[in-house]
Amino acid sequence: MRFPRRSHPPRGSRPPRLLASLLLTPFLAGCFASSAGGDGAAGEGAGDGSRLRVALAFPPTGHLSPHGADATLLSRLGVTEGLTALDGNGAAAPALAASWRRADDRTWLFTLSEAVFQDGTDVTPAAVAASLTHAAEARPAPAALSGITLTAKAEGADGVRVTTGEPDPVLPLRLSSPSLAVLAPKAFAKTGAVDPVGTATGPFRITRLTGATAARLDRFDDYRGGRAQASGIDVRFIADGAARANSLRTGQVDIAEAIPVAQAASLDAGTRRETATTRTTSLLLNTRSAAFRDPALRAAARAAVDTSALADGVHEGHADPGAGIYGPAVTWAAGKRVPPTGRTWSAAPGRTSLTLATYDNRPELPEIAQVLKQQLEKAGFTVKLEVREYSRLESDALAGKFDAFVGARNSLLDTGDPVSLLASDFTCGGGYNLALLCDKAVDRAVAKARAVAGTGERQDAVMAAEAAVLGTDAVVPLVHQRVITGVGAHVGGVLLDPYERTLVGTGTRR
Numbered sequence: 001m002r003f004p005r006r007s008h009p010p011r012g013s014r015p016p017r018l019l020a021s022l023l024l025t026p027f028l029a030g031c032f033a034s035s036a037g038g039d040g041a042a043g044e045g046a047g048d049g050s051r052l053r054v055a056l057a058f059p060p061t062g063h064l065s066p067h068g069a070d071a072t073l074l075s076r077l078g079v080t081e082g083l084t085a086l087d088g089n090g091a092a093a094p095a096l097a098a099s100w101r102r103a104d105d106r107t108w109l110f111t112l113s114e115a116v117f118q119d120g121t122d123v124t125p126a127a128v129a130a131s132l133t134h135a136a137e138a139r140p141a142p143a144a145l146s147g148i149t150l151t152a153k154a155e156g157a158d159g160v161r162v163t164t165g166e167p168d169p170v171l172p173l174r175l176s177s178p179s180l181a182v183l184a185p186k187a188f189a190k191t192g193a194v195d196p197v198g199t200a201t202g203p204f205r206i207t208r209l210t211g212a213t214a215a216r217l218d219r220f221d222d223y224r225g226g227r228a229q230a231s232g233i234d235v236r237f238i239a240d241g242a243a244r245a246n247s248l249r250t251g252q253v254d255i256a257e258a259i260p261v262a263q264a265a266s267l268d269a270g271t272r273r274e275t276a277t278t279r280t281t282s283l284l285l286n287t288r289s290a291a292f293r294d295p296a297l298r299a300a301a302r303a304a305v306d307t308s309a310l311a312d313g314v315h316e317g318h319a320d321p322g323a324g325i326y327g328p329a330v331t332w333a334a335g336k337r338v339p340p341t342g343r344t345w346s347a348a349p350g351r352t353s354l355t356l357a358t359y360d361n362r363p364e365l366p367e368i369a370q371v372l373k374q375q376l377e378k379a380g381f382t383v384k385l386e387v388r389e390y391s392r393l394e395s396d397a398l399a400g401k402f403d404a405f406v407g408a409r410n411s412l413l414d415t416g417d418p419v420s421l422l423a424s425d426f427t428c429g430g431g432y433n434l435a436l437l438c439d440k441a442v443d444r445a446v447a448k449a450r451a452v453a454g455t456g457e458r459q460d461a462v463m464a465a466e467a468a469v470l471g472t473d474a475v476v477p478l479v480h481q482r483v484i485t486g487v488g489a490h491v492g493g494v495l496l497d498p499y500e501r502t503l504v505g506t507g508t509r510r
Contacts (some may be wrong), residue, residue, distance in 0.1 A: 327480025
């Protein structure tokens with residue numbers, strides 16, 4: 001099905017874009033509709049509007065490259081967009097691509113909407129193809145492309161041909177990933193670097209980044225979806241959850257993400273928004289470390305964990321006990337779940353010592369880690385706990401420097417496709433494989449699920465792959481989270497969704 005192309009101001013009518021003023025010195029140092037619609041988008045009569053003040057939990061970790069952990073930050077702030085987005089049912093919806101069709105089992109053709117980059121250049125098939133090519137060649141690979149070989153080429157005046165090495169029946173869904181945002185050629189001018197400053201397509205553009213503490217965004221008036229109601233966004237990165245809650249309570253910010261459970265009661269009921277999410281907190285066991293190379297010791301660690309103590313205790317009922325990699329927000333998972341396969345009998349820990357690491361950007365995680373430490377020590381392990389801010393922990397975690405890791409992961413964040421999480425987190429070639437798991441049975445099960453096209457059949461294959469992963473005891477699902485967002489009583493149009501891809505859009509205002 002083709003969609004009508006959006007009207008756009010004449011090319012010559014655009015004001016000059018900021019150039020040198022957008023170059024950042026600190027930058028070098030240091031299921032739901034996209035914001036294009038579905039959020040009460042403002043029309044041209046929105047006026048100048050007020051600036052929004054937003055407190056985020058996670059500062060940039062990768063120089064704001066969308067190919068890494070910062071992709072969601074850019075998406076949530078309305079900076080970047082992809083060819084597709086996710087609609088209310090978690091299906092692929094038009095974004096920079098107005099429509100698409102499958103040409104053969106490995107090839108898709110996307111027809112572009114009429115749009116402009118924040119540097120004033122047109123969104124062309126060549127620019128889109130080049131942006132996707134850079135993402136495909138990035139190392140480590142974006143999680144959405146874990147195990148996927150992708151090539152993109154311009155096709156005529158408004159088309160992009162995307163080809164995959166193997167058949168990929170959910171490619172339009174995959175291309176909705178924040179890590180596959182489309183950027184202007186200028187973003188890739190520096191070898192090995194990706195600069196989204198003034199090169200994205202969203203309703204807001206970054207104009208200043210102050211290290212890991214703050215950022216300024218201004219409205220992008222040429223946004224294809226209409227002018228945003230807010231004139232800009234002032235962002236503060238506040239790792240401490242109590243400080244985020246206090247900043248909302250005292251009126252210093254309008255929106256504060258990830259309010260800790262312990263701080264929720266301190267906010268007026270009208271300023272709390274609780275959202276069921278597809279985020280699962282898990283214990284990941286390093287399968288190559290001395291402590292957990294033996295699957296029997298991993299089984300012993302899994303047997304030591306009491307998840308109900310975490311959901312009812314640490315989360316005070318604002319979470320559900322871990323049932324699997326996919327929780328209650330993935331509505332079809334519970335009815336299709338099968339028992340873990342290939343699980344080993346547990347062994348006595350003996351004198352096994354281990355280092356358990358987590359981060360404090362999500363305040364519940366250190367508390368969970370402390371409870372796990374007690375549970376594991378009761379079972380016979382000797383546990384050292386290490387807590388850092390996430391940006392100072394990620395590289396060591398990916399390098400396997402810890403024996404165990406407690407992390408919160410949105411199971412459908414990267415693509416909206418449940419297979420992608422399994423591929424990126426639990427296969428031999430996975431780009432976010434914190435457990436360093438490399439198991440042939442798991443890889444086969446994930447590959448099988450990836451090849452299935454039918455929705456119901458794909459879900460069945462996903463749950464069989466989940467059973468294979470859980471059978472290794474490389475991951476112990478702990479709790480399925482509900483996220484509390486603080487929203488000022490005067491603020492409207494905030495975008496909250498289970499995938500946590502959106503927060504601010506064209507209709508967000510105060």
